Amino acid sequence: MLEGYKGKALEFLSFHNADLGDIIEIQKDNITIKGVLMPSYSKDDDIIVIKLDNGYNVGISLKGINNFRIIEKKTVPPTTKAEEKKKEEKSEVKIISTGGTIVSKIEYETGAVRPALTTEEIINFMPEIKEIAKIDAEVLFSILSENMKPEYWIKIAESAKKALDNGNLGVVIAHGTDTMAYTASALAFSFKSLTGPIVLVGSQRSSDRPSSDSPINLYSAILVAKNAPFAEVTVNMHGESSDTYTLVHRGVKVRKMHTSRRDSFQSINDIPIAKVYWKDKEIKLLRDDYFTRREKNELDAKFDTRVFLLKYYPGMRADIIDYLIASGIRGIIIEGTGLGHTSTELLEAFRKASKDGIFIGMTSQCLFGRVNMNVYTTGRQLQEVGVTPLEDMLPETAIVKLMWVLAHESDLDNIRKLMLTNLAGEMNYRHIPEYFPRWYHDRIRLQ
Amino acid sequence: MLEGYKGKALEFLSFHNADLGDIIEIQKDNITIKGVLMPSYSKDDDIIVIKLDNGYNVGISLKGINNFRIIEKKTVPPTTKAEEKKKEEKSEVKIISTGGTIVSKIEYETGAVRPALTTEEIINFMPEIKEIAKIDAEVLFSILSENMKPEYWIKIAESAKKALDNGNLGVVIAHGTDTMAYTASALAFSFKSLTGPIVLVGSQRSSDRPSSDSPINLYSAILVAKNAPFAEVTVNMHGESSDTYTLVHRGVKVRKMHTSRRDSFQSINDIPIAKVYWKDKEIKLLRDDYFTRREKNELDAKFDTRVFLLKYYPGMRADIIDYLIASGIRGIIIEGTGLGHTSTELLEAFRKASKDGIFIGMTSQCLFGRVNMNVYTTGRQLQEVGVTPLEDMLPETAIVKLMWVLAHESDLDNIRKLMLTNLAGEMNYRHIPEYFPRWYHDRIRLQ
Known part of the structure; x- marks a missing residue:
């Protein structure tokens, strides 16, 4: 239970029967330090970490400790x-x-x-x-x-x-x-x-x-x-x-x-x-x-982690997609811009991935709203090379769903179908204006 | 100006002196179709796309067109x-x-x-x-x-x-x-x-x-x-x-x-x-x-695109970071969870990247709030392997800033210093509660 402690410090604390959470008192160099014994993440094996009353914690070297006592043991109610x-x-x-x-x-x-x-x-x-x-x-x-x-x-x-x-x-x-x-x-x-x-x-x-x-x-x-x-x-x-x-x-x-x-x-x-x-x-x-x-x-809990969440930004290179294909990935969720776009420079890489049987789904980095890949040319071109628009699904939800779907389906058409099936309310087909929060647009109080 | 048109369709439209935006009338198979000439994104070279009054647009094959006339030219005011x-x-x-x-x-x-x-x-x-x-x-x-x-x-x-x-x-x-x-x-x-x-x-x-x-x-x-x-x-x-x-x-x-x-x-x-x-x-x-x-x-506009924006999610594999290192990347912006975390399974890959002179900066996928990598063990461990917390910078701003910084600095310490220098107000050191928008928490009107 003496998490993080090793070597001398572990030995010292074990000897004194101290446990994390105990209130302890240390006398060192004529100073008395009181506090709660905390886990150690120090690289040194002679440091004890305690949290002081003021909320800060200090690392104390074993060297020069004159006295060590437990004032109050951490209480754990007994159960049979x-x-x-x-x-x-x-x-x-x-x-x-x-x-x-x-x-x-x-x-x-x-x-x-x-x-x-x-x-x-x-x-x-x-x-x-x-x-x-x-x-x-x-x-x-x-x-x-x-x-x-x-x-x-x-x-x-x-x-x-x-x-x-x-x-x-x-x-x-x-x-x-x-x-x-x-x-x-x-x-x-x-x-x-x-x-x-x-x-x-x-x-x-x-x-x-x-x-x-x-x-x-x-x-x-x-x-x-x-x-x-x-x-x-x-x-x-x-x-x-x-x-x-x-x-x-x-x-x-x-x-x-x-x-x-x-x-x-x-x-x-x-x-x-x-x-x-x-x-x-x-x-x-x-x-x-x-x-x-x-x-x-x-x-029915199964997940295939051979997926990747790709957040698009201007200047992204296509080689990352080539790597994903080569790495044996089975699905990609794109967090695209706006209504569901990436640069058209990535089209060929997506086409190749799609031909290799990799599912590619589109979500938006806007987070709010729905992707719509029929409005602009780029969206239609992305669909042509095999990218599936995922409605108003959150990117985080989409990557988890894809892991689940890939563990259950191997045929690309079935994967697509399942990704667009509303399994748990992850897609909301009708939006109301209240979904978008209200932002503060007034003058800030400068003090 | 006849965007997207090629082959026969381009020839036909050029012959008739038609331009995108012109209102045109086509007679075909005894039907008259009127609308605005639109750009074509058809693979076929004999399709003309026009937008009908009802807002929809149709692709019309050249075959069987009896008559074609421009009803109204798109107006462009003359300038000398x-x-x-x-x-x-x-x-x-x-x-x-x-x-x-x-x-x-x-x-x-x-x-x-x-x-x-x-x-x-x-x-x-x-x-x-x-x-x-x-x-x-x-x-x-x-x-x-x-x-x-x-x-x-x-x-x-x-x-x-x-x-x-x-x-x-x-x-x-x-x-x-x-x-x-x-x-x-x-x-x-x-x-x-x-x-x-x-x-x-x-x-x-x-x-x-x-x-x-x-x-x-x-x-x-x-x-x-x-x-x-x-x-x-x-x-x-x-x-x-x-x-x-x-x-x-x-x-x-x-x-x-x-x-x-x-x-x-x-x-x-x-x-x-x-x-x-x-x-x-x-x-x-x-x-x-x-x-x-x-x-x-x-x-002073220069950008180095040898960067990558890595959005963390549970189940992410470390091999992607190894690939980024191998690909000659110079910087990574992590869009981590919460206060600025990833799985500790990625620590070794980040340590290697950092040792190779790759800058790694941390932002949060929460978007709102500030990263703080001193609260939890994981944050401190990430800092130990070389990850720099980037305050309240947006992930999108951070990746652009990194492209700019890398084009100006080659020393890792200088890169870190510049990334943490507030160049254009990208970091806000004091937050007020009003920055977080107000969300709608009332019953929805179901109709």
């Missing part, structure tokens, strides 16, 4: 095997933890996030959640979501299916925010039907910060998992910058739109499915066209 | 060489046309856009513009902007410099919207100082449609070019869905955010420089921190 068994049988909502900020009790500006917590820690993370549902939890992975990959998507899907098959009313998946939308898409394409909602939840600010969104996001995710009438793969995150409500987004239509804001997850070319006023335990549906709870959970 | 000379000397605003929808008089759903117009047509495109400034125009290119490339950026920059050096108060560049933001960035990095504003302007809907944004965008672009106190490279497009105002965006902070809306261009991580109430000829400044008109125009 029998108790765990009992919970498994009776739970209404299962929390599957994959890692990320939401399951980190400690985070700091200059240090690392430790994503791993035990099952018990997750359940005791926010005591109020036990009042709204019988909870069971499982630590499936402890990874930062930037390290999420297709083989993990399959494990998450299988774990979620098991939980629903076992009678849980819904599943909450704690996940890092970086790639949460990709995982949501992967699960959405993998489940043909669901008995209850799968709610991905994360947090933009860890629970040791006063502005943390962890508790509210988790609380409302559990409300949704247990009570929502829809049974879709969704993302539940803060809806606006205050703590009024969270939003439940359709997994295939959501995107992380800001690096740090709590309301960074927003539906694109779509409206969220529901708003959750957590204080009133109210799930307010924003639409009626959702997938409902079914009799059984049908799962 | 002397008149042109006179205008050049006296103009206040120069319009440089590169192509795109804004300079297309004809567009149709099922046909092609013809971007080329003559100088006279541009000036006569909207007669009102002559009332607000003495205008001169130049057709530099006639291309769709998806075909824009770095060598054209240089030509545009040189042409703009010449116009300003000749005493014009400002320059308007008519440009397709697809890659307008990239060109704006390229020009912004190329000009060290300007005597007047360079205003890129385009249109999302062509002037033959009632909802066209062409006239208002062009009109207000000329107002800005002539009267604005700032001398920056800017993009001037519709500000909201009605015709009230246009927005003048800083070229390095703007992005096309919708495939088809007229207000698709919006400032990201920034506020526009000005709002233009064209009816009142009013330029309302939204900020004071702009680059002012200088004594002279300093231009």
Whole structure:
């Protein structure tokens, strides 16, 4: 459990029976330093990292330490095997933890996030959640979501299916925010039907910060998992910058739109499915066209990663496409300009790729709106060489869908057909002006 | 001028002295067909394309045509060489046309856009513009902007410099919207100082449609070019869905955010420089921190295209980076997840690239917000292997900046330093909540 420590430092801490999260006191060179023991990512093996009360953390060399004592052990409530068994049988909502900020009790500006917590820690993370549902939890992975990959998507899907098959009313998946939308898409394409909602939840600010969104996001995710009438793969995150409500987004239509804001997850070319006023335990549906709870959970999770997401920019050279062909790729999603274009200089390379049986789909780097490759010559020429316009699908959703489709179809025509079949609401055929957000166009306050 | 026609069809049309845009009448098989002669993109050389009154266009085979006559010639006002000379000397605003929808008089759903117009047509495109400034125009290119490339950026920059050096108060560049933001960035990095504003302007809907944004965008672009106190490279497009105002965006902070809306261009991580109430000829400044008109125009336009914009997604393989290294690339801009991450599986490939002297910069696919690679382990590890966090720079701006920087520096440290030097306002060190747009979270009206 002494993550990152090695050599002398590991030996020293083990000897003192110290663990990450313990409050420790060090005396060194006549100075007393008090703080929380943090993971080490130092290359040196004689450094101990502690987080001070002011939020900063410091690396302290073992050299010259006169005294070391643990002031307070990190508390972990005890649980017996029998108790765990009992919970498994009776739970209404299962929390599957994959890692990320939401399951980190400690985070700091200059240090690392430790994503791993035990099952018990997750359940005791926010005591109020036990009042709204019988909870069971499982630590499936402890990874930062930037390290999420297709083989993990399959494990998450299988774990979620098991939980629903076992009678849980819904599943909450704690996940890092970086790639949460990709995982949501992967699960959405993998489940043909669901008995209850799968709610991905994360947090933009860890629970040791006063502005943390962890508790509210988790609380409302559990409300949704247990009570929502829809049974879709969704993302539940803060809806606006205050703590009024969270939003439940359709997994295939959501995107992380800001690096740090709590309301960074927003539906694109779509409206969220529901708003959750957590204080009133109210799930307010924003639409009626959702997938409902079914009799059984049908799962078909397979992904072929021989794909590439190609974001076009002026000056892009055609040789990259030749390389992709040579590398044995089976599909390309282009993130083109405007209505779905690239330079016509790439046409021949796309024609060759297409002739080699490679699927090429077009999305737009505008993100909002729909591609339309019939308006301009370039769009028509791209279609002629085999590029398929993918409606209003997000580039991120399209690349995940393509991985799923390629694992199920080998014939190019069938691949095309499946890519244009609306499997999980990833295409929205009718847009309303409200899909486009409103921008601030007034004078800024210069101070 | 008979774009796209070849062989028999070209011969036939030339014989009849027909030109694109002429209203023609064809009698064939006892049917009379009337419409506007359009460019042909048919593979066959005996097809004439005309646009019917109902907006559709049809391809008509030469075979069986009994009669062909021109009902009305496309009108081009005559100008003499002397008149042109006179205008050049006296103009206040120069319009440089590169192509795109804004300079297309004809567009149709099922046909092609013809971007080329003559100088006279541009000036006569909207007669009102002559009332607000003495205008001169130049057709530099006639291309769709998806075909824009770095060598054209240089030509545009040189042409703009010449116009300003000749005493014009400002320059308007008519440009397709697809890659307008990239060109704006390229020009912004190329000009060290300007005597007047360079205003890129385009249109999302062509002037033959009632909802066209062409006239208002062009009109207000000329107002800005002539009267604005700032001398920056800017993009001037519709500000909201009605015709009230246009927005003048800083070229390095703007992005096309919708495939088809007229207000698709919006400032990201920034506020526009000005709002233009064209009816009142009013330029309302939204900020004071702009680059002012200088004594002279300093231009340094060079670009190295040995770069690649790599958008990360889960499942991305490291081999693509190995290929980029082998291909002789000099720089990579990563569009990472969240605060600036990729899978740690790519670390070794980045380390190798970095050791080979390849610059690697990090931006975020969230688009909004700032990268921060000090919060999580992955970010710190990426920095250790040589990845440079690029603040709140847009990925599109970063790739253009990198092309410019690489053409000026060869030492990796100097490249890093220049990438992190705020050359044209591409980095905004202080964010306000208003930068993030407001999203619609209410129930949709289902009809």
